[in-house]
Amino acid sequence: MLMQVLTQLVIVVSLLMIVSIGAFVGRYRLRDTRTEWRRRVREAAPITLLLALVLLGNSVARQTVPELSWMIGWNLTWPIYDLEGQFILWLQSYATPSVTAYFSFVYIYGYVFLLVFPIVAYFALSNTRPLRELLTAYTLNYALGLVLYVFVIAYGPRNLMPELVDALLYDTYPQYQHLTRQVNRNTNVFPSLHTSLAATAGFLAFRTRGVYPKWFVVATVLALSVAVSTMYLGIHWLIDVLAGIVLAYVSVTLAGHLVGRWSLSSRLAGRVPYVSDNT
Amino acid sequence: MLASVAGATVATSGCVRQVRSTVNRDGIDQLSLTITTVPADADRESIQLARALRDAFEAAGMDVSIEMQAPEEFHRTVLINHDFDVYVARHPGGVDPDYLYETLHSRYVDEAGWQNPFGFANLAVDEFLESQRAAADDDRAEAVTETLEALALEQPFVPICVPEEYRLARTDRFDGWEDDRIPTRLGYLGLETGETVRTLRLVHTDARLSENLNPLSVEYRDDGTVTDLLYDSLAVERPEHGELEPWLADGWAWENETLTVELRDGLTFHDGESLTAADVAFTYRFLADTTLGDADVPAPSPRFRGQAAAVDGIDVVDDRRLELAFSIGEPAAERALSVPILPEHVWRPRAERATVSGVRTADGTTEALVTDNVPPIGSGPFEFADLVERDSVTLERFDEHVTRRPDVDLPEPTVERISIAIDPRSTSAIQLVSANDADVTNRPLESYVVDDVLESVPEDVRVLQSPSRRFYHLGFNARKAPFSNPRFRRTVARLVDKQWLVEDVFDGHARPAATPVVEEWTPESLEWNGDDPETPFLGTDGDVDTAAAKAAFEDAGFRYDGDRLQVRR
Numbered sequence: 001m002l003m004q005v006l007t008q009l010v011i012v013v014s015l016l017m018i019v020s021i022g023a024f025v026g027r028y029r030l031r032d033t034r035t036e037w038r039r040r041v042r043e044a045a046p047i048t049l050l051l052a053l054v055l056l057g058n059s060v061a062r063q064t065v066p067e068l069s070w071m072i073g074w075n076l077t078w079p080i081y082d083l084e085g086q087f088i089l090w091l092q093s094y095a096t097p098s099v100t101a102y103f104s105f106v107y108i109y110g111y112v113f114l115l116v117f118p119i120v121a122y123f124a125l126s127n128t129r130p131l132r133e134l135l136t137a138y139t140l141n142y143a144l145g146l147v148l149y150v151f152v153i154a155y156g157p158r159n160l161m162p163e164l165v166d167a168l169l170y171d172t173y174p175q176y177q178h179l180t181r182q183v184n185r186n187t188n189v190f191p192s193l194h195t196s197l198a199a200t201a202g203f204l205a206f207r208t209r210g211v212y213p214k215w216f217v218v219a220t221v222l223a224l225s226v227a228v229s230t231m232y233l234g235i236h237w238l239i240d241v242l243a244g245i246v247l248a249y250v251s252v253t254l255a256g257h258l259v260g261r262w263s264l265s266s267r268l269a270g271r272v273p274y275v276s277d278n279t
Numbered sequence: 280m281l282a283s284v285a286g287a288t289v290a291t292s293g294c295v296r297q298v299r300s301t302v303n304r305d306g307i308d309q310l311s312l313t314i315t316t317v318p319a320d321a322d323r324e325s326i327q328l329a330r331a332l333r334d335a336f337e338a339a340g341m342d343v344s345i346e347m348q349a350p351e352e353f354h355r356t357v358l359i360n361h362d363f364d365v366y367v368a369r370h371p372g373g374v375d376p377d378y379l380y381e382t383l384h385s386r387y388v389d390e391a392g393w394q395n396p397f398g399f400a401n402l403a404v405d406e407f408l409e410s411q412r413a414a415a416d417d418d419r420a421e422a423v424t425e426t427l428e429a430l431a432l433e434q435p436f437v438p439i440c441v442p443e444e445y446r447l448a449r450t451d452r453f454d455g456w457e458d459d460r461i462p463t464r465l466g467y468l469g470l471e472t473g474e475t476v477r478t479l480r481l482v483h484t485d486a487r488l489s490e491n492l493n494p495l496s497v498e499y500r501d502d503g504t505v506t507d508l509l510y511d512s513l514a515v516e517r518p519e520h521g522e523l524e525p526w527l528a529d530g531w532a533w534e535n536e537t538l539t540v541e542l543r544d545g546l547t548f549h550d551g552e553s554l555t556a557a558d559v560a561f562t563y564r565f566l567a568d569t570t571l572g573d574a575d576v577p578a579p580s581p582r583f584r585g586q587a588a589a590v591d592g593i594d595v596v597d598d599r600r601l602e603l604a605f606s607i608g609e610p611a612a613e614r615a616l617s618v619p620i621l622p623e624h625v626w627r628p629r630a631e632r633a634t635v636s637g638v639r640t641a642d643g644t645t646e647a648l649v650t651d652n653v654p655p656i657g658s659g660p661f662e663f664a665d666l667v668e669r670d671s672v673t674l675e676r677f678d679e680h681v682t683r684r685p686d687v688d689l690p691e692p693t694v695e696r697i698s699i700a701i702d703p704r705s706t707s708a709i710q711l712v713s714a715n716d717a718d719v720t721n722r723p724l725e726s727y728v729v730d731d732v733l734e735s736v737p738e739d740v741r742v743l744q745s746p747s748r749r750f751y752h753l754g755f756n757a758r759k760a761p762f763s764n765p766r767f768r769r770t771v772a773r774l775v776d777k778q779w780l781v782e783d784v785f786d787g788h789a790r791p792a793a794t795p796v797v798e799e800w801t802p803e804s805l806e807w808n809g810d811d812p813e814t815p816f817l818g819t820d821g822d823v824d825t826a827a828a829k830a831a832f833e834d835a836g837f838r839y840d841g842d843r844l845q846v847r848r
Contacts, residue, residue: 063668070352078344155347159318163327163727163784186320187349 009112016113021120024215029124036126043128047135047259054139058146065149066187073153076190080154080237087238088157091231103229106222110229111194114201114222121212130208133255137200140251145196148247149188156189158234192236195244196251198226203252309843310761311342312364315357320703321350321485322369323725327784328439328751329367331821335774338823339832340844351487351498358497358581359391361398363756369442371502372748374516376423376796377611380408381585383435391643392497392581398758399435412589412611419610424802427794431805431813434768437753438795440781443788444723444745445732447712451739452476456719458743459518464507466719467697468660468682469690481699482708482717486669489701493652494619495569497581502749504721505699508674510619510657511681513540513559523613526689527554527620527658527681529599538603538612539596543681548622549662556601560593561623563603563615569645571630578643583618590615625656660692672699713737723747726785748797751789761846766835772814773831779821 021030033040115138122131202223209216227244230236236244316322316329326347333343348356357366371393372378381387385400407429411422448456454471467479483505491499494506513531514523525531531540546554566587568577580587589612592604605612629647654663660682661674674697682691700717702708705725709732711717723745724732736742753775755762762768777791790798793812794805805812817831818824829839838845 066349070349075346075348077347082344155318155320159320159347160326160345161330162319162323186318 009109012109013113013116016109017117017120020113020117020215020218021124024212024218025121025124032126033124037123040123040126040128040131044123044131044135047132047139051135051139051142054142058142061146062188065146068150069153069187073151075153077153077155077160080190080239081160084238088231088234089161091228092234095232099232103225103232106225107194107229107233107235110222111198111226114198114219114226118201118204118215118219121215122208125211129259130204130211132259133207133252134201134204136255136259137204137248137251138197140254141193141196141200141247144247144251145191145193148191148243152190153187154190154237154240155186156235156240157231157237159186161234189236190240191243191247192227192230192240193244194230195227195236195241196247198223199245199248200252203248207252307838307840307845307847309340309342309840310846311344312336314343314345315353315363315366316345316347316368317350317353318347321353323727324442324751324784325367325369328753328780331780331784332367332753332775335776335818335821335823336771338818338825339774339828340825340839340842342843350485354498357754358393358396361396361756361758363754364759365756365762366754367751368754369749370436370752370795372750372795372797374748374797375610375614376426376800377412377614378585379426379430379795380412380611381588383430384408387584390579390581390584391648392579392584394581394584397435397754398756399433400757401433401435404429404433404435412607414610415608416610419608423796423800424804427796427800427802427805431794432769433765434755434772434814435757436755436795437768437772437775437814438792439751439753439775439777440785440789440791441747441750442723442726442785443729443790444747445729445788446720446723446743446745447709447732448719448741448743449712449715449717449739450741451715452718453479456741456743457519458745461719461743462502462504462723462745462747463516463518464504464660465515465517465690466504467508468692470693472693477694478696478698479694479719480717481697481719481721482702482711483672483699483721484701484703484705484708485722486701486703488699489666489668489670489672491651491653492655492663492666492672493647493650494621494655494657495566495580495582495647496649496652500582501722503582505672505674506619506655506657507659508661508697509655509659509663510621511659512617512619513542514613514616516617523616524689528616531616533609533612536605536607536612538605538615540601540603540616542599543687544599546658546681547679548656548658549677550622550625550656552622552624554620554622554658555598556595557598558623559620560595560601561627562618562621563587563590563593565621565626565630565647566618569630569647570632570643571627573630574632574642576642578645578648581648586615586618620658622656622658661697664696670701672701673697674699712740715739726788729788730786746797750792750795752795761837764835767832767837769814770828770831770835772811773817774823774828775814776816776818776821777811778809778816783821 118134122134202219205212205216205219227241231238231241314329314333316325319326329345333345336343356362381394383395383399383404385405387394388398388400407426411419411426414422444462446461452472455469457466460466470479485501487499488505492506492509493499494503494510500506511527513526513528515526516522517524527542527546529541529543531538542556548554565571566580566583569580570578589605589607590603591606594602596602603615626647629645629650631646633644633646633649653666660677660680662677664673664675666672676692676695680692681687682689699721700711702711705728708720709728712720732742755768757763781787781789781791791807793807794801810816817827832844833839
């Protein structure tokens with residue numbers, strides 16, 4: 001079941017990528033990339049490695065974080081519900097099958113596409129700074145998010161109000177839970193990492209709007225849709241989403257300060273025999 | 280001068296006394312309480328009941344919040360640490376009403392597990408519980424009725440309803456599914472299958488199974504059908520016959536309050552060690568005290584507590600024969616035969632106190648109670664093969680099992696392997712069975728999908744509807760005021776519209792209950808008559824009549840400030 005869903009995900013996202021690369025990146029950038037890719041890879045390699053490590057550590061930590069949370073964390077589900085009350089229900093009162101289909105699509109496919117496409121798009125730029133900022137911001141999102149998950153135990157709306165908040169995604173498309181179950185534990189809803197990563201891509205699209213003006217429009221629509229979808233599908237509270245946006249803002253700002261400050265690649269460049277430019 | 284000082288002293292002391300008696304009176308505040316329960320992922324109905332009860336309690340002037348905890352955490356909080364006001368959950372119940380003995384007898388107030396988590400202590404009720412236990416077959420019905428009527432009066436917990444259990448099973452690969460067997464281990468034995476089918480594929484909706492296989496763990500075991508396939512008991516209840524039948528035991532005799540049990544010959548555990556009367560005797564001693572007498576305070580097992588406690592003395596006659604002494608009647612005593620038999624060589628070392636480096640563990644926390652028990656070594660029809668946490672558990676047939684012997688007429692394991700996939704939602708469990716990726720849903724389906732399933736049963740799939748002994752209930756912590764007050768509990772019980780909850784939360788797939796026993800034990804006086812015969816609902820269609828509730832609480836000795844129910848803190 002999981003393999004089937006994964007395959008579907010890969011196919012859909014690949015199609016979206018091909019279309020978008022044609023539409024946003026363009027032939028000339030791709031041509032330049034063919035000649036410059038070694039340098040760009042070398043510059044982005046350290047942060048890519050770090051991101052991979054954090055992701056790996058994250059997947060290991062996800063096994064122990066819930067246990068740890070129950071020992072030291074705060075259970076905030078009720079305070080959150082008390083504070084924001086009926087917002088999710090109000091949002092869901094607009095549910096129609098086509099809206100549900102749209103947000104389910106966005107939550108699964110749109111989200112992955114929104115995170116992956118900028119990696120390719122920024123890689124196609126001669127200046128690797130946006131790429132490094134993007135990867136740094138992703139890394140920070142995961143790292144900071146994990147810390148918050150340790151301290152905050154919160155269940156999403158679908159766990160408190162199963163009959164009102166139809167767990168639309170999992171009941172309409174049960175197969176998807178095989179996918180999300182791999183990455184999410186049900187007590188980890190504060191903050192919404194879906195929202196924070198989507199917003200991160202959105203913020204950076206804003207910064208690079210000079211280069212990719214059309215992508216900025218698409219990314220904004222997608223990022224907003226992802227944020228709304230998490231609430232519409234009963235997975236996150238409004239507070240989780242707001243916290244996700246704050247986390248994204250912090251990550252992007254920090255990434256802006258950090259990137260280039262201690263550039264690992266330039267330090268290593270002189271010492272490690274890298275893939276040489278003139279081969 | 281002296282006189283004036285003395286006069287002033289007298290005057291001040293009088294004044295201070297008045298101040299003291301004014302200030303030192305405890306404040307009266309609105310009653311605020313927390314309902315503890317599990318999230319919808321673990322039990323969709325419990326959280327819905329909790330929210331409905333919250334609305335009803337708030338209508339009666341209480342300030343109510345809800346705390347959701349992961350299932351294992353919930354069980355730890357409620358059943359072990361007793362750290363709650365009230366809770367909503369499913370109770371494992373029991374076919375025989377004697378399970379109420381350990382559930383409510385005051386001697387279990389301080390123990391961990393389903394034995395008296397309420398802290399309920401009432402000597403009159405204790406006496407009823409003891410007399411139903413001591414009764415022989417003829418007098419038992421009356422003794423049980425008296426007990427149940429006393430409980431309806433006291434409301435130590437409020438039984439809400441008994442859900443109907445629905446499961447799905449594929450009929451193209453297996454035949455012989457039985458509605459009344461499927462909630463027990465017998466449902467997975469004796470299935471008819473073709474030569475080519477080697478694996479029985481279960482889908483299980485609770486990840487806890489893949490994290491812990493300890494039959495004694497109250498945090499991780501629910502109904503325990505899977506651990507029942509790994510661990511045998513001396514006797515097993517065959518639902519179609521309605522009574523216990525010999526399993527590991529060859530037979531038993533009841534005489535002078537003593538059960539003489541004879542084991543079948545040549546029994547072995549999965550690791551090849553032989554299973555003898557000594558293991559059986561060890562099991563009863565161990566369940567009664569998992570420290571085996573080494574600690575100052577005994578630490579009984581939280582599961583099978585009542586059954587083990589009934590055994591007064593054990594005498595091992597030889598390898599295959601032992602005598603169990605009781606001081607109760609035969610019907611209640613026979614329950615002792617249904618506990619899982621543990622291998623002494625595995626569990627004796629687990630009598631040690633559990634340690635976590637750097638942390639002081641509580642008295643009575645033995646290794647036995649906290650071990651995840653992987654791999655489990657039992658003597659059951661299947662042995663453990665493999666598990667992947669939160670994903671799957673695999674069992675393999677134990678070929679030497681007694682039921683496989685040609686001269687033994689018991690349902691036997693017909694498949695070589697059982698693979699259990701963990702899938703947390705009913706909807707996807709249904710999808711797995713429909714798509715022929717699983718053969719049967721191990722746990723009952725959630726109520727909200729039942730109508731859809733009944734409407735369009737997929738091809739080659741059968742719906743199994745089973746009687747349930749489990750029930751939903753509202754538990755009070757009688758260690759705390761005002762839950763210690765039976766008048767308060769009775770009035771709270773009248774805020775629960777069981778009939779409406781059955782319709783609203785369970786889509787009608789449950790039976791409202793005034794008493795926590797199976798139907799054949801329900802006395803006439805406590806039969807459901809459209810409303811609760813003992814604590815009728817104060818309102819209509821789930822809406823509490825605020826004025827009536829207020830009057831009822833005032834009648835029970837409580838006060839209101841406007842719409843707020845006040846209690847002394």
